[in-house]
Amino acid sequence: MITLYNTLTRDKEVFKPIHPGKVNMYVCGMTVYDYCHLGHARVMVVFDMVARWLRASGYAVNYVRNITDIDDKIIKRALENGEPIDALTERFIAAMNEDADALGVLRPDHEPRATAFVGAMHQMIGQLIDNGLAYPAPNGDVYYAVRKFDGYGKLSGKSLDDLRAGERVDVDPNKEDPLDFVLWKAAKPDEPAEAKWASPWGAGRPGWHIECSAMSCHHLGAHFDIHGGGADLQFPHHENEIAQSEGASGHRYVNYWMHNGFIRVDNEKMSKSLGNFFTIRDVLQKYDAEVVRFFILRAHYRSPLNYSDAHLDDAKNALTRLYTALKSVSPADTAVDWASPHAARFKAAMDDDFNTTEAVAVLFELAHEANRQQSAALAGELRALAGVLGLLQREPQAFLQAGAGEGEWGAARIEAAIAARKAARVAKDWAESDRIRDELLANGIVLEDGAGGTGWRRL
Known part of the structure; x- marks a missing residue:
């Protein structure tokens, strides 16, 4: 029995899919005008973990994560670069996939692009107009009439009065109400032709919010199980998705809303707008x-x-301990036995709102016991359980020597130093042997002498 925290109800709930044994899940993906940063990595890794655990629990998961490939920021960047919009977006989609692959993120079942669903957005906007929840404005834009949708603010907990109190003075005169948001943006004269689509309301392009409503409903239906994304999307993006989707269909849109927490730098949210972000590629260097x-x-x-860096260094040291356990005791090739004590505790943690913190603690207990008992079975269980999270699937030595070939101390130089140290030891030149060992250690390479010779790993 899986329980998860539902942002909509602000409580943990027992997960009950609409269709027994099947889970439909939609996650808001990237706007592709730049390289992904570590905040994006968290979204990708977190919901990859959620999909993996649901599948490990026996569910058939249909996982959709969209790509926003038309947006004001995309148009601006393309104009700055002097390149076509589709060339820009294709380049950064490829980069996003490279980053996701490196992080062990499995590809979603569907990865729809906004530009392929403009027609579906037209249909939904037309339905909202017919339902009295949207209106064309004199400037060619189409707006959603927020006050006409009962329950606006139920996801974020924001009331219309609170939102009204926070209005800016320079309100758009084309809106009937300052809180209304755009569904369709009229084309501007200076925008490239590839950023414009014909519509019943004139040439233009979709607003950001409507694209997710159209794409999720196309792939998963008008009512599905889980919608996820970063906490920053809770308002206004996801709030507006609810208003659009429920306003068009007349019934509930999503049963469970999941939001991952922010990544912070100096207690501020990591984001491009604040300029305190690190791209995934920067970190992977x-x-x-x-x-x-x-x-x-x-x-x-x-x-x-x-x-x-201190937190990532600590993570590296912790993961090194797990891989060292697998190096010390060769793991048996075994499937997970969920009735075993460690596996049962791992499952209980994951079933409790995907509590990976407790699940990882079980992995460290298993590593300790595998080492203490020199048990291939326990080492095999460690590797199998970690595999559910997408961890510990490499050969231990490959991880422990990760980074070989980079910088001045690549594998060839290290092996040459080990050979020189061996020659010094044969000649009983202990001072030279110690000097080589200390030089390697000073450069982050630890030598491990054993019956089979001298191995090495990186600190």
């Missing part, structure tokens, strides 16, 4: 991708996650 995945997963998905 310094840290192994599995370390980054582990850093994200060992925190509970709803909790804030503080980014720093």
Whole structure:
């Protein structure tokens, strides 16, 4: 029995899919005008983990994560670069997929692009107009009439009075109410032709919110199980999705809303607008991708996650301990026995709102016991359970030597130093042997002498 925290009800609830044994899940994806940052990595890794656990629990999961490939920021960047919009978006979609692959994120079942669903957006906007919830404005825009939708604010907990109190003075004169939001944007004269579509209301392009309503309903139906995304999307994006989708269909849109917490730097949310973001590619220049995945997963998905080199170093050291256990005891090739004590505790943690913090603690207990008992069966269980989270699937030595070939101390130089140290030991030149060992250690390489010779790993 899986329980999850539902943002809509602000409580943990027992998960009951609409169709027994099947889960339909939609997650808001990336706006592709730049490289993904670590905040995007958290969304991708968290909901990859959710999909993996639902599948491990026996559900057939239909996972949809969209791509926003038309947006004001995309148009602005393309004009700045002097390149076509589709060339810009294709480049950053490829980069996003490279980053996701590096982090061990499985591809969604469907990855719809907004530009392929403009017709579906027209239909939904037309339905909202027919239902009296939207209106064309004199400037060619189409707006959603927020006050005509009962229950606006139920996801975010914001009341219309609170929102009205926070209005800016310079209200758009084309809106009937300052709280109304755009569904269709009229084309501007200076915008490229590829950023414009014909519509019943004139040439233009969709607003940001309507695209997710149209794409999710196309792939999953007008009523589905789980909708996810970062906490920053709760308002206004997801609030507006509810208003659009329920306003068009006349019934409930999503049963369970899930939001992952922010990644913070110096207690501020990591974001491009604040300029305090680190791209995934920047981070992967310094840290192994599995370390980054582990850093994200060992925190509970709803909790804030503080980014720093110190925290990533700590994650690397912790993951190294797990891989060292698998190196010390060769794991048996075995499937998970969910009746075993460790597996049962792992499952209980994951069933409790995807509590990866407790699940990872079970992995460390297993590593300790596998080492203490020199048990191949326990090492196999460790690897199998970690595999559910997308961890510990490499050969231990491959991880422990990760980074080989980069910088001055690549694998070839390290092996040459080990050979020189071996020659010094044969010649009983202990001072030279110690000097080589200390030089390697000073550069982050630990030598491990054993019966089979000298191995090495990186600190």
